[in-house]
Structure formats: structure tokens, C-alpha cells
Amino acid sequence: xxxxxxxxxxxxxxxxxxxxxxxxxxxxxxxxxxxxxxxxxxxxxxxxxxxxxxxxxxxxxxxxxxxxxxxxxxxxxxxxxxxxxxxxxxxxxxxxxxxxxxxxxxxxxxxxxxxxxxxxxxxxxxxxxxxxxxxxxxxxxxxxxxxxxxxxxxxxxxxxxxxxxxxxxxxxxxxxxxxxxxxxxxxxxxxxxxxxxxxxxxxxxxxxxxxxxxxxxxxxx
Amino acid sequence: xxxxxxxxxxxxxxxxxxxxxxxxxxxxxxxxxxxxxxxxxxxxxxxxxxxxxxxxxxxxxxxxxxxxxxxxxxxxxxxxxxxxxxxxxxxxxxxxxxxxxxxxxxxxxxxxxxxxxxxxxxxxxxxxxxxxxxxxxxxxxxxxxxxxxxxxxxxxxxxxxxxxxxxxxxxxxxxxxxxxxxxxxxxxxxxxxxxxxxxxxxxxxxxxxxxxxxxxxxxxx
Numbered sequence: 001x002x003x004x005x006x007x008x009x010x011x012x013x014x015x016x017x018x019x020x021x022x023x024x025x026x027x028x029x030x031x032x033x034x035x036x037x038x039x040x041x042x043x044x045x046x047x048x049x050x051x052x053x054x055x056x057x058x059x060x061x062x063x064x065x066x067x068x069x070x071x072x073x074x075x076x077x078x079x080x081x082x083x084x085x086x087x088x089x090x091x092x093x094x095x096x097x098x099x100x101x102x103x104x105x106x107x108x109x110x111x112x113x114x115x116x117x118x119x120x121x122x123x124x125x126x127x128x129x130x131x132x133x134x135x136x137x138x139x140x141x142x143x144x145x146x147x148x149x150x151x152x153x154x155x156x157x158x159x160x161x162x163x164x165x166x167x168x169x170x171x172x173x174x175x176x177x178x179x180x181x182x183x184x185x186x187x188x189x190x191x192x193x194x195x196x197x198x199x200x201x202x203x204x205x206x207x208x209x210x211x212x213x214x215x216x217x218x219x220x221x
Numbered sequence: 222x223x224x225x226x227x228x229x230x231x232x233x234x235x236x237x238x239x240x241x242x243x244x245x246x247x248x249x250x251x252x253x254x255x256x257x258x259x260x261x262x263x264x265x266x267x268x269x270x271x272x273x274x275x276x277x278x279x280x281x282x283x284x285x286x287x288x289x290x291x292x293x294x295x296x297x298x299x300x301x302x303x304x305x306x307x308x309x310x311x312x313x314x315x316x317x318x319x320x321x322x323x324x325x326x327x328x329x330x331x332x333x334x335x336x337x338x339x340x341x342x343x344x345x346x347x348x349x350x351x352x353x354x355x356x357x358x359x360x361x362x363x364x365x366x367x368x369x370x371x372x373x374x375x376x377x378x379x380x381x382x383x384x385x386x387x388x389x390x391x392x393x394x395x396x397x398x399x400x401x402x403x404x405x406x407x408x409x410x411x412x413x414x415x416x417x418x419x420x421x422x423x424x425x426x427x428x429x430x431x432x433x434x435x436x437x438x439x440x441x442x
Contacts, residue, residue, distance in 0.1 A: 154441065155441055205413040218440075
């Protein structure tokens with residue numbers, strides 16, 4: 001399977017590295033590949049990560065999406081529609097678009113609030129903006145390392161999928177299973193992303209209370 | 222410990238019955254005890270339940286609260302402030318007030334939305350309205366039967382407490398432990414109720430997807 005992973009942050013790198021490790025053809029998408037490769041700011045420049053992951057290509061959002069079977073949106077929630085616009089509706093048409101982002105608004109400090117919630121969701125906004133993409137919301141309820149290595153926890157935990165297209169959800173679920181997830185709950189159509197996006201507020205308080213991001217929800221039943 | 226359980230619905234009955242079974246002195250509070258006892262509508266009139274639970278008293282909200290050490294609010298979220306006003310600020314002053322309710326708004330049908338969320342919570346509204354009560358938000362994240370009999374699930378799951386008063390949270394946690402909960406996470410002050418109240422949207426979708434309310438969140442870490 002050919003994957004595009006849009007976003008060069010922690011989530012994008014974790015997903016890209018894991019997909020490549022699993023033998024997939026992976027291109028990371030960014031706004032300006034030259035600028036991304038040249039960046040030396042911060043304690044984890046992209047070029048250093050890329051040197052350790054020579055099997056992962058870097059391209060523009062549009063080129064990455066154009067060449068992929070499955071597109072993973074791993075950018076920030078606030079920039080999601082803009083980033084996907086740069087990828088291009090034509091390049092997303094017919095593709096499985098896995099959206100991992102959360103509608104976090106940090107403008108009033110920490111903990112962030114949600115800029116869309118309850119009567120709408122970011123997953124739905126993306127589906128409406130790109131009606132020909134087959135959006136699947138998933139993995140937005142746990143930290144990047146656990147998204148791709150759930151076995152790091154002492155027992156199996158749960159991830160969720162939301163989307164209007166059953167085949168797209170099956171493709172996303174196959175990816176999750178490859179990552180190591182053994183309990184994937186299909187919540188229903190893309191409007192059920194309201195539920196998982198609204199998990200973030202308790203996730204953030206749990207991180208504060210437990211003093212770690214290495215935890216996940218398990219649905220005991 | 223003397224408990225008042227305010228609310229005669231499913232949640233109130235489950236909590237009252239369990240507390241009485243555990244040997245506590247329990248009074249259920251209602252607006253008009255005579256009317257509640259006389260009610261014959263519905264498939265589960267209060268009088269029939271009361272006949273099976275002769276050790277549970279029935280009184281007005283105010284009388285129930287006045288005589289209790291711990292007051293459990295088991296009414297609907299929409300009526301919470303009104304119900305607690307009927308109980309009386311003086312009768313709640315200094316008491317542990319365990320709030321189980323959720324700010325569900327069914328006015329637009331199912332699934333309900335939340336009438337307060339993200340930047341405020343029902344738990345905080347109650348604490349602000351009754352500043353001398355020691356509010357603890359808990360048990361609002363699972364179905365009534367599992368609140369009081371968590372052992373009905375195949376493995377231990379998690380419940381949460383939120384509140385500004387450490388001693389009140391310890392008293393509420395002792396009650397939860399008596400109910401059978403072995404994993405109680407203290408999320409922090411009452412503002413963390415925003416997190417657990419915002420779990421309801423995914424809880425409702427899970428109930429739809431799983432076809433049962435007999436499930437609970439477990440925080441794997």
C-alpha cells in the first residue's frame with residue numbers, strides 16, 4: 001500500500017516510521033520540502049529524523065497525496081482544512097483519508113478547548129470540505145507512540161473508527177491491526193467523531209493526573 | 222454514614238438500594254413524597270420499588286438533605302440546580318455532595334447534546350451555586366447498574382473523581398470502593414468535571430455501536 005503522511009511533527013513521524021517499518025511505501029508531505037529539510041530550529045530537526053528513516057520520502061502535500069492510495073492527515077487540527085486544501089481536492093478524491101487530528105484551541109492557554117464540538121466535529125468538517133475523500137477518523141484518542149506501538153502498554157486497549165465509507169473503515173482498520181491494535185470499535189458514521197474528539201478534555205486531565213501520556217482507553221464489556 | 226439520595230429514577234434507585242444493602246442509613250429525596258408514593262404511571266412505579274426496599278426512607282429533598290452526612294445528586298442534569306435549590310443551600314452546607322448527573326440536552330432528539338461543556342461544566346455550576354457544599358463529581362461515566370455493581374463486568378474498570386475538597390473526594394472514594402470499584406482516578410479540581418461530562422458523547426455512540434450499556438472505560442497504563 002502506498003501511504004502519504006501529511007505533517008512532519010511527532011504524530012506524522014511516528015506514523016510514517018511505523019508504516020515504513022511494516023514495509024509500506026511512505027511519502028511524508030510538507031508545505032515546502034526544501035524548507036523542511038533545511039530547518040535546524042528546535043531539538044528535533046526533520047533532517048535528523050529523515051537521516052534515520054532513509055526509506056521515507058519527502059514531497060509537497062500535493063505530490064505526496066497524488067501518489068498515495070491512503071492519505072494520513074497528521075497535522076494540527078487548527079490547520080487541517082488549509083493543509084488538506086494545499087494537498088488538493090483532486091489528489092484526495094476517491095482516497096482513504098485517515099484523519100488523526102483534534103480540534104484543539106490553545107489560544108486561551110492550557111488545557112486547550114475545542115474549536116468545534118458536540119453539534120459538529122473536525123472529522124465532519126473535513127468530510128464536507130472534501131466530499132470525494134473517504135474520511136476515517138481514528139487514532140486521535142492516544143499519544144503518538146501508542147498509536148503505532150500499542151504493545152507498549154501492559155494490556156490491549158481500544159481504538160475507534162468513524163466514517164461514512166465501510167470499505168475505507170476496513171482499510172483503516174487493517175492499518176490499525178498492522179500497528180498492533182487488537183480492539184478496534186467501529187462507532188458508525190463520521191458524525192461519531194464528535195464522540196472521540198470530545199474525549200480529548202478528559203485525556204488532557206488524565207495526562208495531568210497520571211503524570212504521563214502513556215495510557216489509553218479500553219472499553220471493558 | 223447517613224446518605225440522602227436525591228432523585229427517584231433509575232440512578233437514584235440503584236444507588237439507594239446499594240447503599241442500604243451495604244448497611245447505610247438511606248433516605249431518598251423527592252419533591253413531593255406523597256405524590257411519588259401514589260404514582261402508578263410507567264412500568265416501574267416508585268411504590269413497587271419501595272416495597273422491595275423497606276429499609277430506604279422517602280422524604281422531601283430538604284428533609285433528606287438535612288438529615289444526611291453525604292448527599293448524592295442522582296437527578297437529571299437539566300433540573301439539577303432547581304432540585305438542589307429545593308434541597309436548600311443550608312441543608313447542603315458543609316456536606317459532601319456527590320453529583321452523578323450529566324448536562325444532557327434532548328431537545329433536538331437523540332443523541333443528546335451537552336448544555337454546558339468545555340469552558341464550564343455542570344459540576345462547576347453546582348459548586349458555584351452552592352459554594353458551601355463540597356461537590357464531588359463522579360460515576361457519571363457509566364450506566365446505573367455498573368455504578369454500584371462494577372463486578373458485573375469481566376474485569377476491573379475505572380471511575381473518576383473531580384472536586385475542590387480533598388477530604389470530600391476521600392469520602393466519595395470510600396463509597397466507590399464499597400461499591401466495588403478498585404480503580405478510582407482523582408482527576409483534580411471540580412473543573413476536571415469538564416472532561417468526564419464530555420465523555421458522554423462517545424459513551425452514547427458506544428452504546429449504539431455495542432448495542433448495550435453494560436460497558437465501561439478502563440484507563441490502561
